Structure formats: structure tokens, C-alpha cells
């Protein structure tokens with residue numbers, strides 16, 4: 001199968017989603033901040049909302065691959081299992097005494113059990129219900145309800161950990177420790193799962209090994225015409241942008257990157273929380289983003305050289321249009337007072353997922369933004385997201401397209 005993502009708004013054929021499970025039940029008021037959530041969730045309702053989201057995609061002809069299935073199937077393969085366990089059970093984390101013991105214990109689990117433990121986490125108490133107690137200071141100092149393996153609630157945001165850019169995938173070095181292990185899982189899936197193994201696609205990155213050169217998929221918009229729009233945000237660094245640019249240009253897969261100098265703040269954590277594409281030349285954008293300084297990056301004289309053109313903030317839209325080969329782009333910013341605009345941005349009003357040109361999926365709660373888009377000819381399919389939204393991500397964040405046409 002040929003995987004490729006040639007645009008943000010062309011017909012969507014295939015995505016990876018993650019159905020919320022145990023990892024969200026582990027969120028508490030005391031750990032939610034470290035786990036990058038703003039609240040705890042009613043998990044049963046979140047799952048129902050997510051199932052509704054997946055159903056809308058399927059009804060519109062989009063094939064949905066569930067991350068949990070992909071990981072479980074990958075972990076049935078000895079080489080993949082070895083790679084994941086070697087990376088997760090790191091001596092620097094667990095110490096010299098108990099690491100091998102833990103690794104061997106987890107290796108006894110079935111693929112389904114191991115998937116649940118890797119994603120949902122495992123406490124010391126749960127471990128001891130199954131396995132003998134190892135002798136180690138590192139292990140003994142833990143309380144029974146401490147996590148031996150941390151849960152990964154942000155796996156639901158499949159957009160960020162791996163991002164397809166034209167005919168290849170960037171398996172990303174994530175900014176915050178709460179998301180580092182997600183990358184290991186995707187490295188195993190893309191390398192070993194039969195859906196991808198032997199596939200003819202590029203890998204644009206080195207995974208978490210590239211840290212601190214971090215980049216997250218929420219900042220990467222494949223705008224089409226061989227161009228990519230990237231937000232240099234709290235999460236995505238300029239050096240990672242350069243690295244991606246070199247690889248895309250050397251492979252001939254892209255010709256231009258426009259990098260935006262984003263505010264480095266959690267509220268604007270990724271470009272797609274403030275600006276996404278709804279059609280081949282049309283964006284929805286949060287009023288509070290304003291205009292940003294931008295850099296157009298093109299191939300330089302040699303393989304390692306890049307040509308960089310600096311644009312003042314007032315030329316932001318013009319720089320994006322030029323990369324698309326257009327005179328101008330259409331930017332839709334709902335007319336509303338600043339307070340209401342800030343609330344809708346917080347609730348991911350701009351984080352829409354295009355299913356085809358001019359048709360997007362959005363959270364129903366963002367009434368003003370959705371109505372504004374409709375009045376400008378965009379079809380908006382609404383989904384509930386009262387629970388899902390508490391992790392600060394909308395339909396675009398919660399989906400990783402792996403096959404999408406150009407507009």
C-alpha cells in the first residue's frame with residue numbers, strides 16, 4: 001500500500017485514531033498537569049464521543065486504523081517486542097539492579113496485556129499481583145500505587161507523535177517527557193507492522209533520539225503544492241525544521257517550507273490549535289494569533305544548504321500564498337468579541353479536520369466559529385467533545401492521516 005499525505009484538505013482516505021482506555025482512567029487532579037491535561041475526564045463518555053468521531057469518519061468512507069490494534073499486532077513480532085522493551089526498560093530510568101528483571105517480567109505478557117500496560121501504565125501494586133518482588137532500592141522506595149510504567153493519556157492525540165508529510169513520515173521527538181514513550185510505539189509500528197513493513201515510504205526523522213531537536217505533528221501542515229507550513233512553537237524547534245527541510249528537499253518530496261515564529265505558550269501549543277486548512281486555499285484562524293514573523297525555506301546550493309527568506313509579520317499570509325503558488329489565501333476568522341474568541345480557541349474551535357475540500361469535522365460547542373465557516377460555504381460536521389476537549393485537542397489533533405489526496 002502506498003501511504004502519502006499530499007494536502008490538508010484533499011480527500012481523506014485513511015487515518016490512525018486511538019480509542020481512549022485505561023490511560024485516561026489513570027488521570028487524577030494530582031497527576032494531570034504532568035500528563036499535560038487540564039482536567040480529569042469522564043472516561044466512558046469520552047470513549048462514546050470518540051466512537052462517534054470514528055463513526056463519522058467511517059461513514060464518510062475513511063478507513064480507520066486503531067492505534068491499540070496496530071501496537072498489539074506489532075508486539076506479536078519478536079523483533080518489535082524486543083525493540084520496545086529494550087527502549088522502555090532503560091537502566092537510566094530503573095537503575096542497574098531491577099531493569100533486566102522488569103524487562104523479563106513484561107516480556108512474559110501476551111501482546112494484548114503488554115499493549116495495555118505500555119499505554120495504560122502499571123502500578124507497583126498491579127505488578128506485584130502478577131510477579132515476584134525484585135530486590136532493588138529503586139523498586140523498594142516506590143509506594144504501592146506509584147506507576148512503574150507511566151500511563152500515556154496523550155496517545156489519543158495521534159496527530160502529534162507521527163506526521164505524514166507527502167511520501168514519508170516524521171516519527172517525532174516529543175517535547176515533554178509525558179509523551180516520550182509514544183514515539184517508541186510508533187517507531188515499532190512503522191518499522192514492523194505488516195501494514196507498513198516493506199512499504200515504500202520515507203522516514204523523515206530519527207524518533208526520540210533526535211531530542212532536544214523536537215517537532216510535533218500539530219505544528220506541521222502539509223498545505224500542498226510541495227509546500228509545508230510549520231509552527232515553531234513551544235514544542236517544535238527551528239533545528240528540527242531545518243532537519244526536516246533538508247530531508248524533504250533532498251528526496252525531492254517538497255520544495256518549500258514556511259516556518260512561523262509562534263508564541264511559545266501552552267495555550268498556543270501547536271499551530272493546529274490556532275490555524276488549520278479547510279480548503280486548498282482557505283484557512284480558519286484564531287483572531288488572537290495575529291500576524292507572525294515567517295521564514296520561507298527552500299533548497300540551497302548544496303545538499304546541506306538551505307535558502308532562507310525572512311518575512312515581517314505583516315507578510316505572513318502572503319508568504320503562505322506564495323508557497324502555494326497563489327496570489328493570496330483566504331483566512332476565515334470568526335467575528336466575535338475577544339473573550340468569546342479566546343474561549344473557542346481553548347475549546348479547539350480552529351482545530352478542524354478536513355475530510356475533503358470544504359468539508360470539515362469540528363466540535364459542536366464552538367458555535368460561533370462553526371456558524372461563521374458555514375456562512376462562508378464550508379460544510380461543518382459537528383461532533384460532541386465535552387469530555388474529549390479536556391485534553392486540549394480537537395478532531396485534527398486526534399487523527400493521524402496516512403493517506404490523503406492533493407486538493
Ligand SMILES: NC(=O)NCCC[C@H](N)C(=O)O
Pocket residue numbers: 035036037154157159160179217218219269270272273391392393394396397
Ligand atoms: N495537535 C495538538 O494540538 N494536540 C493536542 C495535544 C494535547 C496534549 N494534551 C499535549 O499537551 O500534548
